[in-house]
Amino acid sequence: MTPIIQIKDVHKHFGNVHALQGVSLDIEKGEVVVIIGPSGSGKSTLLRCINRLEEFDAGSIIVDGIPLDTAANINAVRTEVGMVFQQFNLFPHLSVMNNILLAQQVVRRRSKEEASRNAMMLLEKVGIPDKANAFPLQLSGGQQQRVAIARALAMNPKIMLFDEPTSALDPEMIQEVLDVMLDLAREGMTMVVVSHEMGFAKAAANRAILMDAGQIVEEAPPDILFTQPKQDRTKLFLSKIL
């Protein structure tokens, strides 16, 4: 079966910085991939290239058979790929409910009834159905991030991208977000997660990838990568975060 995400020799420059230096990566349907690496290693940039929030300079990315080239294709991919951000990026002027309704109605053209039903179901799933009428800034960070996950799931994505989803959270709120992500992984969602949460990686990921200086240094199942890394670069990085 062809991989659902095919990344081939992608390069990206920010001015003089060569942020991605020929990254190639295939991700199978249903796979959960965790990307770790020091800051500036290009892991977030790679993730943002998958739904083309970041343009890349060379190489190709094909998502679910659709190459990221024309504007129409990019939009088509974005409707199939959900993204969760470090800073949540909920829409502060809309209630939790309307945050989840907006794209369903505007992009998916669902009726209000259908979209609301879907939204309530997702709020149940992430454990905060009582917050439907609250506004984002009235919620804790963990609650906001769970709403953000529900908002992305409302589009029925085939792939979910997580860009350091717990890095902006207070420690006691991290687990509630990870629990939602673990559930998703168990249901067979294809997930690409940039995160240093080793517990999550071990529990849910099929593969862990270490990136450094715009390149993939090493990839292996998480328990192997974390305990018996082959590369010195990986050993060095792990010694700093463990």
Add this chain to the structure above:
Amino acid sequence: MPKDTHQTIRVFKTPSADQPPRHFDRWWFLLAAVIALIVLLITLVPDPYMRILRFVSDGIWVTFYVTMISFVLVLIFGLIGGLGRLSKVNILKGIATTYVEIVRGIPLMVQLYFWYFATPGLIRGLGGAIGSEALTNYKAEPIFMAIIGLTFCYSAYMSEVYRAGIQSISKGQMEAARSLGMTYFQAMRHVILPQAVRVILPPVGNEFITLLKDSSLVSVVAVADMTRRGREFQAATFTSIEPWIMVALLYLVMTLFSARIVTWIERKTRLER
């Protein structure tokens, strides 16, 4: 415009608090005082103040609708200009920037003279060159040219206000909207502009009040607004003090009232937190 410092403090109020604190805006008293002064003048000294009010009353209406029509157009063209300034397409950005720079560099009165006197001359010249009877006999309509002049000038300022407002919204908002599959314009309409509008309300209110005052300049291009009617009263009666007291008070009522309305809208649209 006086900025109410209570607003920043009230950010921490939750709407679940049983009752929103009553918040009476004391600046309404100033407006009431000015209106009272006008009423006092026209009742106690009807000659000349009542006569002046009657004389300039059609000018009040002209000032009002020239300002209102211009402002609605400014809101539309300012947005187009602001989006142009932020465009990634270099040609659009270049056109918008050139427009803003040129308009900002020419006094409004000169611009109004240009629209009223120079433009019709150019149109008639063009008519002569291409042999068009209609264009050769073109005659400028003062109010039409005044509205064009005000709109052209203020749209440039307003586009800067829009630009600043849109730029003040964090990049993550656009990224979140786009990552959900919205197009640029859907994201602008549903996510960015509703937030930007709240940010720019105070400067937009300022623009409105400044536009209202600057509309007095249209009196130089044969529009019979409040200012021009005041001058006509002065010329007809050889009074130099009273008509300008009256005209000043009338402008003051309009601007103070506008400022209150802006503050009220600001309060109504504040984000719930």
